Amino acid sequence: MTGQPPVLPDTDSDQSPPSDSGPTERVGTEEVTGRDWLAIGPIRFLVAVGIPAIGFMVLWWVFKFLRDSEANRILIVAVAMVVGVIGIFGLYWGMDVVNNTFPSRIGERVRPWIFVGPALAILSLYLVWPAVRTFWLSFLDQNGESFVGLDNYIFALTDEKMLTAFRNTVIWLVLGTTLTVGLGLTVASLVDRLKPRPEKVAKSIIFVPMAISFVGASVVWGFIYTFRPSGRPQIGLLNAIWTWLGNEPVFWLRQQPWNTVLLIIVLVWLQTGFSMVILSAAIKGVPEDILEAARIDGAAELQVFWRIVIPTIKSTIVVVTTTMIILILKVFDIVWVMTSGEFGTDVIATNMIRQAFRFFDDGRGAAIAVVLLIVVIPVMVLNVRRFREEEAMR
Amino acid sequence: MSLGYELDMDAESRPKTFVERLLDQWIVKLVVIVIAVLWLVPTVGLLVSSFRPADAISTSGWWTVFDKLLDARTWTVENYRQVMDADGMWNAFLNSLAVTIPATVIPITIAAFAAYAFAWMDFRGRQILFVVVVGLMVVPLQMTLIPLLNIYTGGAEIFGIPIIPDLDLSGTYMGVWLAHTGFGLPLAIYLLRNYIGSLPRSIMESASIDGASHFQTFIRLVVPLSVPAIASFAIFQFLWVWNDFLVALVFLGGTSDVSVVTIRLAELVGSRGQDWQVLTAGAFVTMVLPLTVFFGLQRYFVRGLTAGSVKG
Numbered sequence: 111m112t113g114q115p116p117v118l119p120d121t122d123s124d125q126s127p128p129s130d131s132g133p134t135e136r137v138g139t140e141e142v143t144g145r146d147w148l149a150i151g152p153i154r155f156l157v158a159v160g161i162p163a164i165g166f167m168v169l170w171w172v173f174k175f176l177r178d179s180e181a182n183r184i185l186i187v188a189v190a191m192v193v194g195v196i197g198i199f200g201l202y203w204g205m206d207v208v209n210n211t212f213p214s215r216i217g218e219r220v221r222p223w224i225f226v227g228p229a230l231a232i233l234s235l236y237l238v239w240p241a242v243r244t245f246w247l248s249f250l251d252q253n254g255e256s257f258v259g260l261d262n263y264i265f266a267l268t269d270e271k272m273l274t275a276f277r278n279t280v281i282w283l284v285l286g287t288t289l290t291v292g293l294g295l296t297v298a299s300l301v302d303r304l305k306p307r308p309e310k311v312a313k314s315i316i317f318v319p320m321a322i323s324f325v326g327a328s329v330v331w332g333f334i335y336t337f338r339p340s341g342r343p344q345i346g347l348l349n350a351i352w353t354w355l356g357n358e359p360v361f362w363l364r365q366q367p368w369n370t371v372l373l374i375i376v377l378v379w380l381q382t383g384f385s386m387v388i389l390s391a392a393i394k395g396v397p398e399d400i401l402e403a404a405r406i407d408g409a410a411e412l413q414v415f416w417r418i419v420i421p422t423i424k425s426t427i428v429v430v431t432t433t434m435i436i437l438i439l440k441v442f443d444i445v446w447v448m449t450s451g452e453f454g455t456d457v458i459a460t461n462m463i464r465q466a467f468r469f470f471d472d473g474r475g476a477a478i479a480v481v482l483l484i485v486v487i488p489v490m491v492l493n494v495r496r497f498r499e500e501e502a503m504r
Numbered sequence: 505m506s507l508g509y510e511l512d513m514d515a516e517s518r519p520k521t522f523v524e525r526l527l528d529q530w531i532v533k534l535v536v537i538v539i540a541v542l543w544l545v546p547t548v549g550l551l552v553s554s555f556r557p558a559d560a561i562s563t564s565g566w567w568t569v570f571d572k573l574l575d576a577r578t579w580t581v582e583n584y585r586q587v588m589d590a591d592g593m594w595n596a597f598l599n600s601l602a603v604t605i606p607a608t609v610i611p612i613t614i615a616a617f618a619a620y621a622f623a624w625m626d627f628r629g630r631q632i633l634f635v636v637v638v639g640l641m642v643v644p645l646q647m648t649l650i651p652l653l654n655i656y657t658g659g660a661e662i663f664g665i666p667i668i669p670d671l672d673l674s675g676t677y678m679g680v681w682l683a684h685t686g687f688g689l690p691l692a693i694y695l696l697r698n699y700i701g702s703l704p705r706s707i708m709e710s711a712s713i714d715g716a717s718h719f720q721t722f723i724r725l726v727v728p729l730s731v732p733a734i735a736s737f738a739i740f741q742f743l744w745v746w747n748d749f750l751v752a753l754v755f756l757g758g759t760s761d762v763s764v765v766t767i768r769l770a771e772l773v774g775s776r777g778q779d780w781q782v783l784t785a786g787a788f789v790t791m792v793l794p795l796t797v798f799f800g801l802q803r804y805f806v807r808g809l810t811a812g813s814v815k816g
Contacts, residue, residue: 184598198610198613198614199613202617202719203719206717206719210717219627221625221718222621222625222626222627222630223627225617225618225620225621225625225718225722226617226618226621226622226627226633228614228617228618229614229615229617229618229637229689229693230618230633230637232614232682232685232686232689233637233640233686233689233690235686236648236652236682236683236685236686236687236689237640237643237648237686237687237690238640239651240647240648240649240650240651240652241643241647241648243650243651244647244648244650244651247650247651254654293539297536297539300532300535300536301536303528303529303532304532304533304536308533308536311540312536312539312540314802315540315543315544316539316540316543318543318547318795318798319543319547320798321743321791321794321795321797321798322547322747322791322794322795323746323747323748323749323765323766323790323791323794324747324749325747325749325766325769325770325790326747326766326769326787326790326791328770328773329550329769329773329783329784329786329787330546330547330549330550330787331546332773332783333546333549333550333553333780333783333784334546334549336778336780343563343564343565344565345561345562345563345564345565345566345780346565347545347549347565347567350565350567379543379546382543411528440644440645440646442749442750443749443750443766446749446770447749447770447773448773459646459750462646463646463750463753463754466649466650467649467653467753467754467757472650472654475650476650478646479644479646479647479649479650480647482644482646482647483643483644483646483647486642486644487642490641490642491642
């Protein structure tokens with residue numbers, strides 16, 4: 111443990127006792143006693159109370175300003191950035207300075223909590239407490255007032271729209287995962303045979319959609335699926351091809367169950383790049399001499415792929431697959447924007463948002479959220495564990 | 505693919521002839537080109553359409569422009585003028601910046617301090633707390649939304665005693681920053697702790713021997729050394745927040761003067777679903793910044809996204 115040094119200029123070294131030179135303050139005793147606190151002295155007491163008080167007042171003022179301000183957005187962004195960087199740094203610095211005024215034995219015990227404290231506070235407030243509360247709410251009525259037992263869960267597991275959602279989620283999982291991982295693997299192994307430059311270009315093109323929001327992608331594909339009545343020129347690519355083949359134009363997003371497949375294609379377009387990049391890195395890690403040896407022994411390229419490449423990168427395939435499964439279980443934006451969950455396209459997350467924030471039924475919304483959690487957790491645990499193993503191997 | 509394989513032409517030990525392999529190469533190239541074109545077409549169609557006059561968009565497909573590429577009447581920027589001003593996209597763009605920049609900076613700062621403590625400070629419960637923080641990555645966002653919105657609009661009380669005052673944070677930037685901070689912290693702490701923890705112990709010890717306090721070691725040594733990890737997470741978080749729809753929908757919701765680009769675009773889909781000149785231009789506005797980040801910082805971008813793939 112390091113103490114506060116006396117030599118560096120920008121700390122209040124006259125007030126903080128260097129940890130190794132404090133015999134004047136602590137005479138022989140190892141316990142934290144009243145004498146330690148007396149040694150703090152009036153100036154230190156002022157600093158200890160004053161700095162947090164000033165810090166709190168400034169933060170409160172900024173908070174009110176940012177919350178209520180009608181000011182110019184650029185100004186708000188500027189203030190926010192100052193608060194975000196300098197303000198938060200200042201907060202830690204202020205706490206550290208205050209901590210230095212304590213006798214070092216106390217100070218060094220408190221210091222780690224200054225570093226982790228704010229993070230733990232925010233995590234408790236924004237993740238731990240709400241998750242517990244949601245669990246509790248799922249047993250209460252729509253206003254969170256009276257206990258209704260398992261009613262909300264009965265709703266979540268039997269409601270017609272929820273059953274549609276479960277059916278669709280299965281379609282999403284099967285098709286979405288197969289297509290993203292399968293296509294990603296195909297492309298990754300094909301571009302591996304190209305020269306470095308074309309490989310890079312091809313990978314970039316397929317990866318670019320990763321930068322696009324789900325909402326943006328929904329518009330991109332909504333334009334492709336758009337429908338004009340028969341006789342008028344089709345401006346959507348899909349209907350243009352469809353009518354060119356001699357068919358009547360189709361309102362694609364209303365065609366059950368194909369509309370769900372069309373929504374899945376949007377996700378495939380967005381996410382194949384992700385699985386391709388990860389799998390491509392793994393394929394490059396397959397030792398070249400093993401591949402060479404197999405080829406010399408007369409193995410065809412397909413055999414090399416199935417017998418050597420696939421088994422070698424199996425753990426990466428599992429990581430990519432589980433990541434996709436989690437993403438798909440929580441899919442929301444695409445469905446919400448393209449069909450609002452109408453025409454039989456509902457998924458779990460759209461139902462949850464609709465119950466909680468359109469129908470204002472906290473109980474049902476919470477129950478659906480818990481169902482989502484229960485579905486996600488096993489995959490997520492597996493994924494986090496795999497991820498940690500991968501990191502550990504790096 | 506090592507170059508050695510391609511150049512190695514003495515095929516006597518191989519079952520395939522030179523011609524066969526050349527053919528293989530061409531099939532591979534063809535398939536890759538077909539897939540790449542398929543992947544490009546949607547974006548190209550959007551971009552081309554966004555620069556076409558409204559009546560042209562609604563009467564002919566965007567692929568017909570290739571007959572009259574050089575005709576000045578084919579192109580216009582009117583759609584962008586329309587969507588930026590009348591449809592509020594410029595306003596939304598500023599709002600997105602106002603949400604995204606602090607929502608990226610704040611979690612990084614808080615996470616870096618915590619990550620340093622988890623890596624290099626000694627305190628009781630350090631291991632178990634870190635495991636709990638990492639474990640929080642499994643909590644889906646949906647699990648937190650209802651109680652958080654309730655706090656934002658009415659505070660919280662236990663047995664009638666208010667423990668959190670009514671902060672009236674719904675529909676404010678501040679509320680969204682804090683929400684994104686909370687949701688981003690587990691991953692940020694995890695990534696930064698791994699990186700900071702892998703810095704050589706000898707550096708930390710020499711800093712300590714030179715009399716540097718933890719605070720000084722952190723600011724002067726650890727933060728500069730951790731720039732690669734910070735940059736990767738920053739890009740991931742920036743894109744995540746910029747492209748986010750769900751958190752903005754719940755916490756900023758219908759308040760139109762603070763709505764961000766994704767919300768605005770989704771509203772346009774609802775209100776002007778057939779005005780493709782507006783939708784295509786609007787969609788492109790939402791994509792400009794992420795695409796710039798992508799092409800400018802591709803390496804960090806890939807690293808950040810792959811690291812962030814487990815985020816809930």
